[in-house]
Amino acid sequence: MPDLPELSVAELTHVLEDFTRMHIRLPAERRLSFTTLSVLHTLAGGGPKRLTDLAAGEQVTQSAITQMVTKLEREGLVERRPDPSDGRAVLVRVTAAGAAIVEGRRNERTARLADLAARLAPGERAAIAAALPALARMVELHRTGEGVAGADPPSTAGGHDDEP
Amino acid sequence: MPDLPELSVAELTHVLEDFTRMHIRLPAERRLSFTTLSVLHTLAGGGPKRLTDLAAGEQVTQSAITQMVTKLEREGLVERRPDPSDGRAVLVRVTAAGAAIVEGRRNERTARLADLAARLAPGERAAIAAALPALARMVELHRTGEGVAGADPPSTAGGHDDEP
DNA sequence: TCACTTAATTAAGTTTCTGATATGTTCTCC
């Protein structure tokens, strides 16, 4: 069999960091904060969630989530409803308007990537296509192997998230 | 010739979004804001830059960059020095301490990805390795084809960035 | 030389966080 090239994880890290930066600075039509968009994304993709779960996922305090959901509710992007199985909890779900925002942003990203992909050689596109399942599996492994090293506490008081 | 699989840009978008979210919520040892880390990253990778250039790259106002650089300078992570070719401008460069932070975070990411990659099948790793050059070229195309649709104005007063 | 532009700073105000605390709900264990 042919000697397959070994994967350079350092290069992979670099490339993914670059994509992260590309994705992050996507212009926002509405003035929604980073964490707000992340929460909408989470809700749109994974169904209703409690405030506590959202806080854990975003690595932000529960207080911040409460305040953010309150604001999003005023804007009609999410709904609060009692959790039938737990009287203490509240389930937050995205509204149609909220889902539309997430979808809109995804469409922008897809359009941008499609534009770039169109300028690649057919063989390059095929190579990326062939790698997609493996990349998706890495994400999946990450999700399932969560919380091993302990969830990290919220960062940067004043309300910002970290990146590159 | 064999019918190569067509690239699904939608799937690619999805996978990259997931990696973005993985990367972003990496725990920060030091309490540095999102934009701060992004600026350090930019400086560490591309050499000294003027405040204006940093502001354009981060899609944040010049004022915000001035304030951030002032803070970073107090902490010894960057240095300000006059631009020899333009008396109005200031060149910001990262210090060794600042570069160490960027490198440390990259190492954490690499370690995390290496852990995930180790759990893939050899064929999966090879598929990703084969796609890396094409992915890197997409990033390159993005960088060179910048500013086509006009740079977007800063968003989210109160100071937050946008993501998913 | 005088207006215009560009680069950086400063000041005031806004938004989104953290931290601490309060309130109501569920679980546990005697």
Added chain:
DNA sequence: GGAGAACATATCAGAAACTTAATTAAGTGA
């Protein structure tokens, strides 16, 4: 079945990181 621990959310004060607007200083050009 009741007390107390644990949990889920809400509220409030203060801090951090932004924005806008105004200021200073340096290049550009007719």
